[in-house]
Amino acid sequence: MKLIGSNTSPYVRKARLVLLEKNIAHTYLVDPPSDPDSVVYRFNPLGRIPALILDDGTCVFDSPVIAEYADTLNDTPILIPRNNALAKMRVKRWEALADGIMDSAIVVRNERIRPAEKQEQNNIDLHLTAVTRTLDHVAEQLGERQWCEGDSISLADLALLSALVYLDLRQPERDWRSAHPNLSAWFNRMGTRPGVKISLAEQT
Ligand SMILES: N[C@@H](CCC(=O)N[C@@H](CS)C(=O)NCC(=O)O)C(=O)O
Numbered sequence: 001m002k003l004i005g006s007n008t009s010p011y012v013r014k015a016r017l018v019l020l021e022k023n024i025a026h027t028y029l030v031d032p033p034s035d036p037d038s039v040v041y042r043f044n045p046l047g048r049i050p051a052l053i054l055d056d057g058t059c060v061f062d063s064p065v066i067a068e069y070a071d072t073l074n075d076t077p078i079l080i081p082r083n084n085a086l087a088k089m090r091v092k093r094w095e096a097l098a099d100g101i102m103d104s105a106i107v108v109r110n111e112r113i114r115p116a117e118k119q120e121q122n123n124i125d126l127h128l129t130a131v132t133r134t135l136d137h138v139a140e141q142l143g144e145r146q147w148c149e150g151d152s153i154s155l156a157d158l159a160l161l162s163a164l165v166y167l168d169l170r171q172p173e174r175d176w177r178s179a180h181p182n183l184s185a186w187f188n189r190m191g192t193r194p195g196v197k198i199s200l201a202e203q204t
Contacts, residue, residue, distance in 0.1 A: 001025075002053040003066075004040050006032035007202045010102040010166035011063040014095075015050040016202075017158040018067045020195030022074055026052075028202075064095060067155050079155040091149050094141075094156030097134055101163040104130045109170045131167070131174075139180035146189070153193075161190050165200065 003019060003026050005012030019026050031038045033047045043059035044051045052060040052069070060066050071079045081087035104127035111124045138160060142148055148156035164187055167174055177184035190196050 001055060002027045002029055004029050004031050004038075004043070004051045004053065005049045006030055006034075007204055008166075008169060009049055010105075010162045011099070012050040013162040013165060013199055014098070014159050015052065015063050015066040015070075017162060017195055017199050018070045018079060018155065020198055021079065021153065021158060021193070022070060022076060024070055024073055064092075064099070067095070067159075071155070077153055079153070079158070081150070081154070087150060091154045091156045094138075094148050094154075095159040097138055098156075098159035098163040101131050101134050102166055104128075104134075105163075105166055105170055128171075131171075135176055135180060135183070139183045142182055142186060144182060146186075157190060161187065161196065165203075169203070 001024075003012070003016060005016065005028065007013075007030060009032070016028060018024075029039075031040060033040050033049060038047075040049055040051050041047050043053055044061050046061065048062060050061065050063050050066055052066045054060065060069050068080060080091055107127045108124050108131075111119050138148075147153055148160055164176065164183070167176060177187075191200060
């Protein structure tokens with residue numbers, strides 16, 4: 001299978017981390033939709049990445065669907081609980097929080113690259129505040145535990161990591177590590193994982 005993406009997209013990073021963590025053989029193709037000739041338009045009518053192309057040509061999108069599909073391919077590890085509806089909901093809720101951070105950070109990014117006179121400061125402030133509030137929340141939820149949910153790695157950890165890497169890229173002025181030392185320690189522990197190391201080496 002082939003994962004089409006870009007090294008800056010946090011949603012792509014989440015999908016890539018799932019494939020790497022589960023050791024699922026795939027080719028990673030950097031081919032962002034900002035290039036009008038990107039192959040992504042042939043596979044995903046939305047023209048969005050990540051897009052996972054299966055060997056029979058089936059295209060899987062978007063990142064939560066890719067994560068859920070990929071998680072069914074093997075059990076090493078299981079990233080989304082299978083037999084416990086509440087535990088599954090909690091992991092997916094972490095994913096929603098992480099995706100929400102990404103969504104808001106992208107709104108801020110898109111505003112900031114507009115000419116200064118066209119930027120909507122209210123919109124920027126709204127989304128910066130949403131990110132701050134959500135970081136406060138996830139840091140509190142994590143506490144001193146090793147994993148976001150349960151007693152092993154899950155999609156929750158991979159999604160949150162992807163959101164934080166994106167914040168480092170687009171909001172380097174945001175000192176979330178000082179604000180949340182527990183999140184910082186968790187991030188550093190996550191950074192020792194082989195799949196995470198590969199992904200972190202893929203920036204820009
Ligand atoms: N909800 C989608 C979001 C995907 C998305 O918006 N991807 C962005 C990149 S971060 C994209 O492809 N935008 C189109 C573009 O860059 O032209 C997911 O989780 O996969």
